[in-house]
Amino acid sequence: MSNKPLNELSVKEAQTMLADGTVSSVELTRSCLETIEAKDPEIHAFVTVLADDAMDAAKRADQVRKTAKTVPPLLGIPFAVKDNFLTKGARTTASSKVLDNYYPQYSATVIEKLEASGGVILGKTNMDAWAHGSSTETSDYGPTHNPWDTSRLAGGSSGGSAAALAAAETIAAVGTETAGSIRQPSSWCGTIGFKPTYGRVSRYGVVAMGSSLDSPGPMTKSVEDTALILGVIAGHDARDATTAPVPVPDYLGDLQNDIHNLKIGLPKEYFMTDSQPGVNEMVKKAAAVYENLGAQLVEVSLLDPKYSIADYTIVQRSEVSSNLARYTGVRYGNDRCYFGDEAKRRIMLGTYALSSGYYDAYYKKAQAVRMLMKRDFDRVFEQVDLILSPTTPSTALPLGATHGQAMFGELADVLAEASSLTGHPAINMPVGLLQGLPVGMQLIGNHFAEQKILNAAYAYEQATNWRENTL
């Protein structure tokens, strides 16, 4: 069927070949593990490779396929998992030395669902320590290098998952986003990354960062894969009170639905004048594709995304200071002196913002601004189905770009923060190359309108070959 090397397959392609017997899960998994062995010393997408466990799981998957009448959708498909998802019995560090030797007693809901669907976990991917950052350069285990140019950053915090996909070290991956942590590394690595509506995918068993923002999601090579995996991991979870009891649609089955008459809004404030030259143009060129597909483009206006930086910083730092309080080293893990500079900065700022006498001025005010932003999006979603803009203001920056830049992440994620604060779903789609580096566009949808985003992303993907797009 496909002549691609096995490690380069998408989930859908691998699924077909597994089903018709042209390939086994063991072959597929071995191919990924061999690629990791060959490339990862340079890329450093993984903190922990679970080679033996993965091969065992692959063998079991092949056995199941031989005997079972119906097989679960992800049976035998290799996955790379961000290291903030708890994996029972398998080291989980969140890329922090505080958890250097932490072996969880339980698995995250997302992991349980992937495994119940037959997924094979190759290993745990690198990230900014505690997901604090947008570079994967703050990882206590060293930075992840961008497969497009290894002198550059992969982005973050889910940089390991994005780089593993871009380097074809895995078939699919999962990441988490607080504000930009799926979209931005996907943009810099030229992969697809989906941040679902807050509460669409369970946070249970994910090392908490900003609890009112954290959203786990799929990271893939194709839109079909995203639809497939989202369908597996989405849904209400009795162990996460913030998951919504909203039915999960058949994302994959309805993927090809017509996008004629879809109204897509281009917020003028998101095509910033100080973005890297070429980024806005590239994304506008991608938007034009939608006109050819029968969708309608309209200019809309949203609050200046720069306001979201301060707001996001206060909310997130406050929640971080609270969520990291449990890491005392008394019962598990190392003690607090193992926290890196970025975590310490966030704990201090968040502790200050929540202190008596400051709470009203900071956290409470920030939550009020958050409501304003939500109303701002509500207003625009009365006019349009989707919002389209660049995902990040620049392509991948060189390693070391974060040094001395305490607000690096907030600036890199300026275009993702507002929609994260409001809990809206969004996807990153690669749309072309600028000086050899991928540029990403994001499609933001209304709450629980994941299907519309996926349909529009799929239509774009089918109509173009982004790797050939240049200015």
Next chain:
Amino acid sequence: MTYSLVCGAEIHVELNTKSKMFCGCKNDPFGAAKPNIYTCPVCLGLPGALPVPNKKAIEDCIKIGLALHCEIAEVSKFDRKHYFYPDLPKGYQISQYDEPFCVKGYVDTSFGRVGITRVHMEEDTAKMHHEVVDGVKSSLIDFNRSGVPLVEIVSEPDIKSPEQAKEFLKKVRDIVRAIGVSSCDMEKGSMRLEANVSLTSDGSLPAYKVEVKNINSFRFFANALEYETKRQAELLDKGETPTQETRGWREGYGTVSQRGKEDAADYRYMPEPDIPPFEISRDMVEHLRKELPILPEEIITSLVADGLSESAAKIVVNQTDMLEFIEQVKKLNSKYVQKAGNDLVNKKIDLKKTSPEDYLKTLENAKMDKITDEATLRPLVEKAIAENPAVVADYKAGKQNALGFFVGVVMKASGGKADPRATTDLLKKLL
């Protein structure tokens, strides 16, 4: 100078729900065979674990609020209260800050009304044990108690005396027990007390308060108030303002300073992002109100209406077996309720051996044996009059209790069988 006491109480009660507040672990910290057997990622505060609130516990908390005449919030939420202590695995306690489930209630005492500021829901901490293990002084932590549902009842500073404090606390305990949501066992710690104490010379609220912890009985609470009243009065007399601080009660010693104002914790409260806010429907509140049992106060009122003395009613109300006995007597023969009440309290009827039916039968039999006919009574009465001329004179002089004396004499002479009414009538006639 004379001062009057200004005291507010903080009462913690552990609820007896089947499972813990935010996880499915068994809630049985006192019955557990071993430490740390009722634990899971949530109550151990492991990475990634999330709290899911226990609906039954919230309902129980609202019931307590309703029984204390509180207003029930339409919108409420949980908050995180941050502090570091080894028994608090998350580094914060899930509690309620500015939007508790219940506010503005009251409890009436014979010394006046005590306002209830708020009744809110939170989680208990783990329990520390300081022991020597293999020759090494060690601090051990038992997480069986971690995450047990805890209701905090906070009163207004309306308590004016140790006696009132005792009555108030007892009433609250009796109410919570009557609802059946907690054992309120102070020895085990399922009910815990704290006092906020200050003194005033002019009735205004003083600018300081002293918090007293480690109180595990109503008597100690009263003792602590007495001790603090004396201690603070001495300071005030010297022109000093008592330090705003937290003190611990040591029975047989007094209160001891534990923590000063400058060490007061900044709890950095923030809304708990893991639990969405609640809307509490009025339907639900009314439903819970209907589920409330008849409360002790109402039972006392109805017992007094049935003829029991107030003191007997207050004793009976706290003894389930006595209360059932009275109920049965009332059903079988309502005219003996008063007597049954008095007999229960004064004669200590053995309720394990005596059924209400037996009790009533004995009373009826005793009545059957009474001597009422004049022919039998007359010689006894005449004898009593003849032998006590001085009392006869008293009677004639208008002393009514002289009649009672003669009834007693006749009663004694008849071996207790003379009917008092018939005897009195005959006495009046012959005198």
